[in-house]
Amino acid sequence: xxxxxxxxxARKATRNPEASRARILDAARQEFVSYGLSGAxxxxxxxxxxxxxxxxxxxxxxxDALYLAVLEGIYAGLRERQRDEDLxxxxxxxxxxxxxxxxxDHFVATPELIRLMSVENIHFGExxxxxxxIKPLYSGLLDTIEILLKRGQSTGIFRPxxxxxxxxxxxxxxxxxxxxxxxxxxxxxxxDLAARRRVNKRRQHVVEVVLGYLLGSSLAGAKG
Amino acid sequence: xxxxxxxxxARKATRNPEASRARILDAARQEFVSYGLSGAxxxxxxxxxxxxxxxxxxxxxxxDALYLAVLEGIYAGLRERQRDEDLxxxxxxxxxxxxxxxxxDHFVATPELIRLMSVENIHFGExxxxxxxIKPLYSGLLDTIEILLKRGQSTGIFRPxxxxxxxxxxxxxxxxxxxxxxxxxxxxxxxDLAARRRVNKRRQHVVEVVLGYLLGSSLAGAKG
Amino acid sequence: xxxxxxxxxARKATRNPEASRARILDAARQEFVSYGLSGAxxxxxxxxxxxxxxxxxxxxxxxDALYLAVLEGIYAGLRERQRDEDLxxxxxxxxxxxxxxxxxDHFVATPELIRLMSVENIHFGExxxxxxxIKPLYSGLLDTIEILLKRGQSTGIFRPxxxxxxxxxxxxxxxxxxxxxxxxxxxxxxxDLAARRRVNKRRQHVVEVVLGYLLGSSLAGAKG
Amino acid sequence: xxxxxxxxxARKATRNPEASRARILDAARQEFVSYGLSGAxxxxxxxxxxxxxxxxxxxxxxxDALYLAVLEGIYAGLRERQRDEDLxxxxxxxxxxxxxxxxxDHFVATPELIRLMSVENIHFGExxxxxxxIKPLYSGLLDTIEILLKRGQSTGIFRPxxxxxxxxxxxxxxxxxxxxxxxxxxxxxxxDLAARRRVNKRRQHVVEVVLGYLLGSSLAGAKG
DNA sequence: CATGAATGAGATTTCATTCAT
DNA sequence: CATGAATGAAATCTCATTCAT
Numbered sequence: 001x002x003x004x005x006x007x008x009x010a011r012k013a014t015r016n017p018e019a020s021r022a023r024i025l026d027a028a029r030q031e032f033v034s035y036g037l038s039g040a041x042x043x044x045x046x047x048x049x050x051x052x053x054x055x056x057x058x059x060x061x062x063x064d065a066l067y068l069a070v071l072e073g074i075y076a077g078l079r080e081r082q083r084d085e086d087l088x089x090x091x092x093x094x095x096x097x098x099x100x101x102x103x104x105d106h107f108v109a110t111p112e113l114i115r116l117m118s119v120e121n122i123h124f125g126e127x128x129x130x131x132x133x134i135k136p137l138y139s140g141l142l143d144t145i146e147i148l149l150k151r152g153q154s155t156g157i158f159r160p161x162x163x164x165x166x167x168x169x170x171x172x173x174x175x176x177x178x179x180x181x182x183x184x185x186x187x188x189x190x191x192d193l194a195a196r197r198r199v200n201k202r203r204q205h206v207v208e209v210v211l212g213y214l215l216g217s218s219l220a221g222a223k224g
Numbered sequence: 225x226x227x228x229x230x231x232x233x234a235r236k237a238t239r240n241p242e243a244s245r246a247r248i249l250d251a252a253r254q255e256f257v258s259y260g261l262s263g264a265x266x267x268x269x270x271x272x273x274x275x276x277x278x279x280x281x282x283x284x285x286x287x288d289a290l291y292l293a294v295l296e297g298i299y300a301g302l303r304e305r306q307r308d309e310d311l312x313x314x315x316x317x318x319x320x321x322x323x324x325x326x327x328x329d330h331f332v333a334t335p336e337l338i339r340l341m342s343v344e345n346i347h348f349g350e351x352x353x354x355x356x357x358i359k360p361l362y363s364g365l366l367d368t369i370e371i372l373l374k375r376g377q378s379t380g381i382f383r384p385x386x387x388x389x390x391x392x393x394x395x396x397x398x399x400x401x402x403x404x405x406x407x408x409x410x411x412x413x414x415x416d417l418a419a420r421r422r423v424n425k426r427r428q429h430v431v432e433v434v435l436g437y438l439l440g441s442s443l444a445g446a447k448g
Numbered sequence: 449x450x451x452x453x454x455x456x457x458a459r460k461a462t463r464n465p466e467a468s469r470a471r472i473l474d475a476a477r478q479e480f481v482s483y484g485l486s487g488a489x490x491x492x493x494x495x496x497x498x499x500x501x502x503x504x505x506x507x508x509x510x511x512d513a514l515y516l517a518v519l520e521g522i523y524a525g526l527r528e529r530q531r532d533e534d535l536x537x538x539x540x541x542x543x544x545x546x547x548x549x550x551x552x553d554h555f556v557a558t559p560e561l562i563r564l565m566s567v568e569n570i571h572f573g574e575x576x577x578x579x580x581x582i583k584p585l586y587s588g589l590l591d592t593i594e595i596l597l598k599r600g601q602s603t604g605i606f607r608p609x610x611x612x613x614x615x616x617x618x619x620x621x622x623x624x625x626x627x628x629x630x631x632x633x634x635x636x637x638x639x640d641l642a643a644r645r646r647v648n649k650r651r652q653h654v655v656e657v658v659l660g661y662l663l664g665s666s667l668a669g670a671k672g
Numbered sequence: 673x674x675x676x677x678x679x680x681x682a683r684k685a686t687r688n689p690e691a692s693r694a695r696i697l698d699a700a701r702q703e704f705v706s707y708g709l710s711g712a713x714x715x716x717x718x719x720x721x722x723x724x725x726x727x728x729x730x731x732x733x734x735x736d737a738l739y740l741a742v743l744e745g746i747y748a749g750l751r752e753r754q755r756d757e758d759l760x761x762x763x764x765x766x767x768x769x770x771x772x773x774x775x776x777d778h779f780v781a782t783p784e785l786i787r788l789m790s791v792e793n794i795h796f797g798e799x800x801x802x803x804x805x806i807k808p809l810y811s812g813l814l815d816t817i818e819i820l821l822k823r824g825q826s827t828g829i830f831r832p833x834x835x836x837x838x839x840x841x842x843x844x845x846x847x848x849x850x851x852x853x854x855x856x857x858x859x860x861x862x863x864d865l866a867a868r869r870r871v872n873k874r875r876q877h878v879v880e881v882v883l884g885y886l887l888g889s890s891l892a893g894a895k896g
Numbered sequence: 897c898a899t900g901a902a903t904g905a906g907a908t909t910t911c912a913t914t915c916a917t
Numbered sequence: 918c919a920t921g922a923a924t925g926a927a928a929t930c931t932c933a934t935t936c937a938t
Contacts, residue, residue: 038260041912042911120407173402177396177400180345184341184349188362189389205387205394239900239936240901241901265928279901286929464922465921502923505910563794566790583859618881622845625848631792631793657882660888692897724900726934729933735934
């Protein structure tokens with residue numbers, strides 16, 4: 001009888017275990033994203049998902065385990081979209097540009113990701129480390145970067161001595177900080193960092209910084 | 225003649241309000257940094273600081289107000305050390321380099337700052353916005369960057385069309401992400417990002433990225 | 449097959465929400481009546497009602513809200529028993545006599561009412577004013593008095609110029625003070641005002657005062 | 673140096689034990705009157721009186737003892753003003769009228785008295801009973817009433833069989849209820865009972881009720 | 897006489913979790 | 918599979934009172 005209605009309001013029982021499970025996960029993601037791990041409330045998750053609180057424990061065992069399930073789902077989405085393997089064949093500059101842009105875009109499109117990454121680091125990454133599913137997602141990422149770097153360096157367009165890890169951290173960090181700390185920064189700098197124009201501008205800037213660094217002569221490293 | 229003993233164990237009452245207040249703030253900083261706002265426990269702060277729990281409420285009024293006091297203290301420290309005004313007189317490249325380095329160094333030296341910034345953004349910056357003391361600290365920062373940029377651009381060493389806000393976000397972000405997300409990144413990338421060598425290398429990299437971007441021709445922005 | 453045992457000792461959980469709610473309300477009434485609002489203790493209410501303390505918050509939200517619920521229950525009982533509408537048809541003297549007696553009797557039968565009225569006035573009636581349910585109970589009362597007064601005055605038995613509000617206040621006040629201040633008055637006047645004989649005597653006295661006033665010539669108002 | 677300033681704001685230390693003691697009592701009266709015994713806060717009394725909290729304990733020993741001191745002060749004032757002995761010589765009607773009026777007037781002039789009487793009865797009169805000073809104040813009251821009654825009855829103007837205790841309770845109760853329950857009654861009856869006109873009207877009404885009863889034929893007691 | 901600092905016990909309220917059906 | 922009722926432990930906060938000077 002129950003009609004599935006999209007939205008966030010509470011709904012009636014479905015007698016459909018898959019749907020219940022999914023709705024719990026959905027609500028939990030919202031809750032953990034909004035309030036962090038300690039700040040999240042199981043009661044609110046139950047209300048939001050429209051299921052009985054006990055079902056949450058039935059399916060997930062504990063608040064912590066539920067958080068971990070949410071975390072895994074979010075990270076899976078991140079790496080799925082980055083799909084870096086496709087980039088390996090591209091011309092190096094184009095490949096890097098695409099990697100920078102897709103990283104930036106995914107961060108922008110999934111603010112939940114940013115917040116959960118912050119939350120997880122507040123908790124010293126201990127839940128991430130418990131996960132079996134997340135780490136494998138990262139296996140190919142550095143390889144992709146390394147391949148693009150090597151190809152770019154072999155033709156002399158990219159500066160030598162660029163570390164793939166550092167480059168990855170820079171690509172992510174240039175987008176991440178801007179987004180993760182948007183609330184404090186907007187206030188402190190008197191700019192609305194969430195404004196569409198600002199975001200677009202930032203995207204271009206990040207690309208320029210990464211490519212400017214890679215393409216620039218290494219003189220920059222010399223004493224100013 | 226109670227001897228002041230350094231460390232974290234509880235101590236006896238001091239009958240010295242300044243000292244009590246300071247010890248509470250100290251313990252609170254540790255607690256909020258370790259567990260976030262929701263995860264922090266007033267009991268632990270009382271134990272850690274060696275004062276009666278009530279004294280915390282006597283001096284600070286509430287857990288939230290105590291958090292705000294900690295936040296203000298931390299931010300004051302950040303901007304105090306950045307002391308950007310001194311940099312305005314330097315040659316532009318040198319000025320930027322110093323700004324990058326001091327930002328990086330302060331972040332590294334004050335891991336508490338990074339964590340509290342994360343915590344605060346998880347809470348949408350609402351406590352920061354309540355503070356009267358923090359925002360003024362940021363008033364001169366963008367001016368400094370703008371001055372250095374202008375001077376560098378007027379002699380043609382810096383690329384044109386660089387936005388001071390974007391530059392500041394990049395300088396900070398390149399250091400911040402690496403530090404704030406150290407726990408998850410170390411695990412996912414199979415590198416110990418906290419290792420001294422890694423940190424030093426990162427410092428140099430960040431300088432190179434920023435200067436590489438500023439000094440590089442703007443061709444980088446062109447299609448790959 | 450848990451057997452319901454009457455009394456005030458704690459009982460096991462009933463898994464019957466109506467019963468739990470009722471037991472909480474019951475215990476709360478006793479507690480607020482005995483100690484006032486500030487003096488009441490949620491812990492005692494929990495013990496007395498035999499439920500977990502949290503259940504009180506689950507059902508009522510806060511100590512204050514629980515107090516309001518108790519207050520509403522008590523007032524509802526008062527006006528229900530007064531059932532003044534029935535009196536409108538009676539001969540005026542008989543109607544007033546019955547009103548006086550039923551008011552007196554209900555006050556005597558429900559000492560909790562008197563105490564809660566005192567408690568509420570100590571708190572400036574602020575909870576009463578928050579209630580949506582109480583005020584409507586009083587809508588017909590003054591009408592009833594007015595009707596009886598008019599009819600008695602038209603035949604000349606009741607003195608003219610009697611204000612219904614004043615009459616109601618006198619009817620209530622003559623009974624109320626005797627009961628509400630019983631403890632101090634018994635001590636100060638060296639009489640046991642709670643004694644059955646005294647109460648019966650007082651009941652008769654109150655009727656006589658009210659009717660004596662209404663039936664007497666208005667000469668009494670003249671300078672002695 | 674310290675200048676004595678009238679008012680309720682906190683003042684500096686006076687090094688004047690009598691003044692300090694008086695100021696504490698003053699503030700305590702306000703506090704107990706406003707919030708009752710359980711609701712009163714020692715901290716507020718200290719602030720209000722402008723003395724160190726410890727001094728309160730120095731002079732009065734405990735919150736309870738301070739409350740008792742306030743209570744005694746208030747009751748002393750009541751009986752002092754009633755000065756019923758003066759009334760014994762008056763013509764009976766005049767004597768009763770004066771007693772009614774002075775009781776009413778003192779209640780109106782000293783709202784604190786009404787509230788403390790309520791507070792004390794909420795606490796079952798247990799503090800009053802501990803007082804040595806209060807009870808003696810009431811010794812002559814019933815005698816006065818009895819004398820006036822006897823004289824009025826001997827000349828036939830007053831009805832026979834009037835109990836002095838009942839009469840006293842009626843005189844007080846007719847004024848007390850109107851004042852003590854002003855907050856709830858004003859709300860429930862949709863009348864501002866605190867309005868000057870209302871109070872004046874009530875005063876006259878109370879006199880009329882008492883004298884109407886005393887002067888009326890005892891037929892009123894007969895079945896209506 | 898007087899004070900500012902500090903305390904301990906206990907108050908209200910919260911919250912993850914389990915019970916009984 | 919699913920639920921509404923209930924719980925225990927612990928959280929934040931309050932308040933009368935005492936300490937040390």
